[in-house]
Amino acid sequence: MDLEYGPEYQDFTKEVQSFCKKYKGLSFIDRSNNPLGSSGGSGGPKMSRSEWQKILIKNGYFARSVPKEYGGYGGEADILRSRIIAAEFSKSKTPGAMGGQGIDMLVPTLLEMGTEEQKQAYIKPTLHGEMIWCQGYSEPNAGSDLASLQTKGELVGDEWVINGQKIWTSTAQYSQMCFCLVRTEPDAPKHAGISYLLIPMDTPGIEIRPLVDMTLNAGFNEVFFTDVKIPASNIVGKRGEGWAVANATLGHERGSLAPPDATMNRVNMLINLMKEETLDGKPLIEHPIYRDRLMQIQGKVLAQQSHALRLLSAKLNPGTDVKIGKMIQKLTGTELRHELEGLAIDVMGEIGTLYEDSPHLKNDGTWQFIYMYFLGLIIGGGTSQIQKNIIAERGLGMPKEPKVEGA
């Protein structure tokens, strides 16, 4: 066990700290597509999110290992540096880089499997925040059983002609592009009949209908495709390989949904709230039952933080077995965050039900919003029940359900 990073990282930490100091109070002139995205601070420099993105890349604080020719920093991947950056940005409340499905999922996919033309065309504008992507995977009849998707793609001449419907498509209304799973080989077995296509969202025949979720945000959309025509070359991997292409990066999404350090920041916010809020004149932190619930959750988050260190170490020291350790992250991280946000609501009681712009709202209503938002994350990206199947079958080697004929 050795939790020290070493002297060269101490210098790097200082460098990041002075960078954060320089941009203290930074605020954005445009809003985020991500409901949890930071709007920045106040009293510091003002700029667009895309400008900030470029500054981060130039300093090697984002897209560090992406080659320069594709718009990245062009350095060596360095997990410890990434962690120091995340920690120092969080401590100093410096806004991090934009995320989103283009950056988190499409870019790694193209780097691994894209053609040279695709890399040249898409990676740079995506990293710079100038090209937003949405993910066209789920359909009304293809949720947990994603591979049963039915949106059809037919190659007619040198064009794909796409017909069908996608659902749960986050940010479709802001997106220039969609990476989409489409059934192109109707006669092949279900997993082998899918292709991974790149669809410009301004193509005629695409209709976007917002889908309002329980938070009352239109975070999702339904996307309808009617005779949508795109060039035959807009495919990643070969025909029928789309399932493998998509799976190569699904893991990226799952691991990053509920990082424990962010949850611990919320625990600390809740401790402050419980010191400020009173019941019959007594701070809620002095109420033994609420306090014990808080401490139970703090213990769970602490376990997940230690666990994250173990996974980090496994990345740095290949050969360490953490198979189940990685599989549990989505399940345990999202469930715990939901539980924590729910405790804050219980602590506030009736006040915890206030919403939107109500008087007496605490912490901008984030507890109520995130409590519901995380229920979406528990369900999305593979439900908790699907995660348990994965842990049991792939992690513990338990037998699968017998196949139902025709499924």
Add this chain to the structure above:
Amino acid sequence: MYFGLSDEQSFFQDNVRRYLEEYATIDNIKHITSGDERNLSAEIHKGLLNLGINGLLIPEKFGGLGLDLLFAAVVSEALGGGVGPTPFIAPYVMAPTAIKHAGSKSQQENYLSKIATNEYRFGVGFSEFIGKRNDAGISFSDNTLNGRAMFVLDADNATHLLLADEQGQIFVVDAKSANIFIVKLTTVDKTRQYSEVICKNLEVELLENSSDSVEPINQTIDAGRIMLAADSLGASQTMIDKAVDYAKERKQFGRAIGSFQAVKHMCAEMAADLEPCYALVWHAAHCHNHSPDESKFMACHAKAHVSEMSKSIAKKATEVHGGMGFTDLLGLHYWFKRIGLNRQILGSPELIREEAYRTQL
């Protein structure tokens, strides 16, 4: 940066594990816990001493191995995994820790070197410092102890005991003294020994540096709690392994019961609950030596959290076994009960979460 066990730690743990697999078989555990084979328990203890478990934490200058608490934690995990029917936490972790922190130079030399040679074996009774139940309690005046200590760990066959008063002063007691009465307590966990100790005008020796500071007793309790967490961690892993194996083999309705989601989800939940406990226990053990400011906070959370996860795992793993899980025949209950005891000893989860909170004030 490396977060995990060293090769030496894994190797040592494997040795303990393999030894227990061979000698602490279910049949042997049954003999030992039914009380008809006292020698068997002593033999297993002797075998583990040959591996060196008594000298782990003793500094090299006193004849020990001079290792840190993480080493002891992996041994404790192996003992929990094999329901090792042998003393460990009191004589080889808590006693050396207390004597190292609270003993004068000569006390250290005298006691630590004799633990290393197995001439002395200590039991430890600190329960009343953590929380006095009913009329228990030890008081010290005129160089003598009076009162009653409950749930003294490993007093059976001990040559000496460490007892504490409410102020956290730690006393060395000769277990063979005429003024001491040791009453064995029967608990649900028969793989380890717990006793009640009554002192009447008992002459004792104070560990010198515990008279003006509660630090030594606090550090000793932290170490003990981390060991109990590690023990439950090992016991829980064994229960999960047994449940998963059983669910793969047992057939009902023409298929392995592990193919039913109702069953496999219970197994997945157990694995997801337990996996982060490894990191938490290792981290807490590491902090104990290398980040003392965080030691109490980490030790409290480690024991409380692992206790909660283990309690739930003990229940679910038993349920996965169906009716067989409930029988004495299968012996799964030894792990269930060991987890049950670990939860209550040296502070139950509610009590120590409150302690964890107070470290943050």
